[in-house]
Amino acid sequence: MTAYGHDLNKLVEENKVPVSGSNRHAHLSTTDLEILFGAGYQLTKLKDLSQPGQFAAKECVKIVTEKGEKDSIRILGPVRSKTQIELLASDCHSLGLPVCVRDSGDITSTPGVEIVGPRGKVKIKEGVIAAARHIHMHTKEATAFGYKDKDRVSVRMDGPRSVTFHNVLIRVHDEYALDMHIDLDEMNACEVKNGYAAQIIR
Amino acid sequence: MTAYGHDLNKLVEENKVPVSGSNRHAHLSTTDLEILFGAGYQLTKLKDLSQPGQFAAKECVKIVTEKGEKDSIRILGPVRSKTQIELLASDCHSLGLPVCVRDSGDITSTPGVEIVGPRGKVKIKEGVIAAARHIHMHTKEATAFGYKDKDRVSVRMDGPRSVTFHNVLIRVHDEYALDMHIDLDEMNACEVKNGYAAQIIR
Numbered sequence: 001m002t003a004y005g006h007d008l009n010k011l012v013e014e015n016k017v018p019v020s021g022s023n024r025h026a027h028l029s030t031t032d033l034e035i036l037f038g039a040g041y042q043l044t045k046l047k048d049l050s051q052p053g054q055f056a057a058k059e060c061v062k063i064v065t066e067k068g069e070k071d072s073i074r075i076l077g078p079v080r081s082k083t084q085i086e087l088l089a090s091d092c093h094s095l096g097l098p099v100c101v102r103d104s105g106d107i108t109s110t111p112g113v114e115i116v117g118p119r120g121k122v123k124i125k126e127g128v129i130a131a132a133r134h135i136h137m138h139t140k141e142a143t144a145f146g147y148k149d150k151d152r153v154s155v156r157m158d159g160p161r162s163v164t165f166h167n168v169l170i171r172v173h174d175e176y177a178l179d180m181h182i183d184l185d186e187m188n189a190c191e192v193k194n195g196y197a198a199q200i201i202r
Numbered sequence: 203m204t205a206y207g208h209d210l211n212k213l214v215e216e217n218k219v220p221v222s223g224s225n226r227h228a229h230l231s232t233t234d235l236e237i238l239f240g241a242g243y244q245l246t247k248l249k250d251l252s253q254p255g256q257f258a259a260k261e262c263v264k265i266v267t268e269k270g271e272k273d274s275i276r277i278l279g280p281v282r283s284k285t286q287i288e289l290l291a292s293d294c295h296s297l298g299l300p301v302c303v304r305d306s307g308d309i310t311s312t313p314g315v316e317i318v319g320p321r322g323k324v325k326i327k328e329g330v331i332a333a334a335r336h337i338h339m340h341t342k343e344a345t346a347f348g349y350k351d352k353d354r355v356s357v358r359m360d361g362p363r364s365v366t367f368h369n370v371l372i373r374v375h376d377e378y379a380l381d382m383h384i385d386l387d388e389m390n391a392c393e394v395k396n397g398y399a400a401q402i403i404r
Contacts, residue, residue, distance in 0.1 A: 090386065093390075099393055101393060130393075132362075133363070160334075161335070163365055163367055164366040165363075165365055166358075184292065185292075186363075186390075186391040188291035188387035188388075189387050189390070189391035191291060191301060
């Protein structure tokens with residue numbers, strides 16, 4: 001069974017993957033978390049996410065650019081080695097930032113931004129991305145599907161706004177669970193709901 | 203030459219169409235325009251749009267639902283026989299409205315909303331849609347391409363977020379000019395710019 005209650009064997013047989021939409025969010029390093037929230041601060045879990053150990057925290061931050069600001073940016077835990085802000089393309093436009101569509105962790109030469117928390121501020125030099133859509137698979141799930149880490153596939157969503165997303169990265173790891181991540185702009189463009197089983201096209 | 207300066211013969215040869223992104227906007231009936239702005243009111247042109255005779259007006263309205271409100275909704279002219287509000291799916295979500303993906307004019311059983319102007323308010327019983335993507339073609343252009351009114355095609359956009367949009371309606375009329383209309387959510391999902399020449403797939 002997957003996060004949305006799908007039968008894994010049936011998904012493998014039909015070459016389908018459940019979909020989750022990601023809103024804008026922040027991953028913080030321990031250093032930046034402590035600057036923003038105070039020394040020794042620990043995030044409070046609001047709810048678990050589809051990937052094991054990952055959670056949405058109760059805490060939010062604000063980000064500020066020369067052109068504007070955006071508050072209520074949810075922090076996702078646990079802390080990471082580097083701070084990374086994942087925005088929607090629509091946010092980047094309203095904040096005057098270039099849209100850098102990147103895989104998570106690939107932040108070289110992406111825009112920086114000022115992050116504001118209740119106890120302090122931090123200016124990151126880079127780290128603002130629009131997350132490239134991708135599919136998480138546990139190693140055993142990838143074997144069952146016949147995919148390997150870094151494979152690229154197309155994925156079709158049928159509905160009121162049928163779309164095929166191309167060049168979707170498959171990420172395989174022993175700590176992953178089967179789920180395709182697209183952002184809210186992409187969810188709106190295809191009008192499917194969380195848990196929709198999308199068709200993978202090899 | 204098309205609105206974006208493309209060579210029409212080359213577009214026909216390559217089966218490509220320029221793309222424009224539409225933001226949220228309002229079409230008003232004369233009756234509703236006069237309630238909102240005063241008797242005998244005439245819209246002021248801000249700029250021409252890609253379709254002959256169509257223009258963005260200087261005037262904006264606000265819309266209000268039980269859950270929230272959205273101001274700065276640009277009016278597009280000229281006036282129409284029926285008022286129609288075209289929102290982004292993201293707007294519908296924040297306003298608590300169902301997302302009805304419809305072709306322009308097909309507003310039966312779509313949500314209503316309160317519209318607020320500087321001189322009055324009007325409550326429409328239906329008319330809020332998320333516009334279904336479509337391609338405008340002049341009759342001569344359609345003949346050159348080999349398409350007819352109401353044909354459905356897929357359209358591929360390549361870039362940082364390559365996407366194929368399926369089930370795209372072709373609308374043919376003597377008063378149309380070649381242009382594909384998608385909304386800002388869809389623009390963000392594929393990250394192309396206005397004027398991008400997209401590949402039509404028969």
